[in-house]
Amino acid sequence: MPMTQSNQRAKLWVLLAAGSLAVMPGAVILPVLGDIKAQFQLDEFLAGRLASAHYSMVALFSPILGILASRVGWVRVLVGSLLLFALFGMAGTWVNSFSPMLLTRLLLGAATGGIAAASLGILSQIYQQEEERSQAIALASSTISLANIAYPLLAGLLGAANWQIAFYLYGLSLPIALAALLNLSDRPQSTEATASLLNSVELAKILSMLKNPRVLRFMLTLLLTSATAYATVTNLSIYLKTDPINADTPVIGLILASQAIGSAAISAFGLKYLTRRFGVVPTIGIGFGLLTLALIAMPNSVQPALLLLAAILFGVGLGIVVPSHYSALATITPPNLQPIVLAVGTGVTFLGQFLSPDIFGTIFNSEQPITTFYAGAMLSFSMGLLLVLASRNLQRIRES
Template sequence: MLLDPRLLVLLAAGSLTTMAGGVVAPVLPEMVQQLHLNPAFAGNLVSMHCLTIALFSPPLGILADRIGRLRVLIPSLILYALFGTAGALMHELVPLLVVRGLLGAASGGIAAASLGLLGSLYEGEARSQALGYATSTLTITGIAFPLLGGWVGSTHWQFAFYLYGLGLPLALLAGLILKDNQPLQAKAMGTDSGSKLKSILGHPHTLRLLLTLGLASVSMYAVVIYAPLYLKATIQASA
């Protein structure tokens, strides 16, 4: 299964969601210094995409069920590359926050569509195994991308943003290799997805889970964002 090119493309596409914040955090101190940004607000550059991922993933998932997951995945990968690399051309906080937010919206489309396609490729135990591979990939890339971003950005912080361009070749591979096997009845069920989503999100267990995940994310990103700034200020550590 692991040698299935369809699975490899989906794993690579899904891993881009961890790249969204991972490659920027190591070069944030250099951005603050060279662009003369306020450190208190500059930290939003690393976390802004999380907000828009949360906002756009559910509606884009519903859209993928209605029009086809591949039709959402490929444009999302292209927009991911465009909005991500655009950050290298911005030199003020507000434009940077805007493109970071748009990057998160594209990441939401990638996450929703890639998981949907992954679930439709396999059945039963094979599906569980594929989802296990996806979880492992996200964990590994969550460690690898910050290291890669720090290494690439060690010459200049702008170079780290060019890594988002990986979305373009992945969009091409997705168009060549993947097929949307979404059954017709699943598309018909898309019209009921909105009401089902509301009932699920309103359930107390779901709310508690979301609250726990939110608090965990706050704790994690507090370290990810401000540890590089602290190290830069105290021991002049760089990416």
């Protein structure tokens, strides 16, 4: 039975809501981390571990649960992960020391990996055409950007009286799980199709696909883009407090939020045109160019208004680069492996955030925010140039 437009829209809304939860683990704990640190009597290092512990688990479990979903069903994994997300997230309200809290954060990260992998996997199955898939992934990216604004605000408001109340936000995954059960279903497979699917996700074949030079390039640039974005946002908040800017908290919040707004706007309204006009890889190159300009502008701006514009430009670049990477990975991957490769890409994205302090703190030896901006600009320019030149070389080879 063909899918009606209203049914497809309902499925999309469920998947967007589920995908937005991928940012909730960090978005909820960061506004109340100071209160947790004080109550548990933690030093800076341990407090930082609580805030970032989930990243490593998302990176690990996104591909693992993606492979599992291809065997037992994507909707089953999505619903199960949503239920576990609520359980492990809200469990943080009932612990009173570091070790149990760290355990809940790790388990929450594992559940988040299942949500991220399954929601993106189902999205790629619903939208088979490249243009439609690119637009759907762009909408998912813009939803995540907006969630990065909404969830911290909600956590801050709820946690004003008691930090434990903020952790009940993780319970939002329960109605989303119900909506997923009502609106989503795994496609029925014939015995032959199921056997083919099971054969196609064998580890050797997955590894063979991931060794494809084009896939490896996109995975590497996706990881480094994620690391750059995380380092930029973190260091921008520090830079805004330094002389001669000395911005107050509301201004800092506005500037940080503006990059998410820029990302959401271009993902929702501009990415489809750019992809259709220039193609996926040149569009990624344009995005990296905008990131480079924004990162150069930031350390050379001392007026909050100019920094606001630079942050918006950074968000626009990020809103082009990240969803275009997922679209490119889906385009060069066989249909039966697309959800798994996208799940690996999701894991790589979170791995980039987890490794960001090491990449920018060790490789670039950047102890000052300004150094981080210039290092990010150099990296963004290099990645854009690499992808565009590699794509042109491949096109010449095919034409010869």
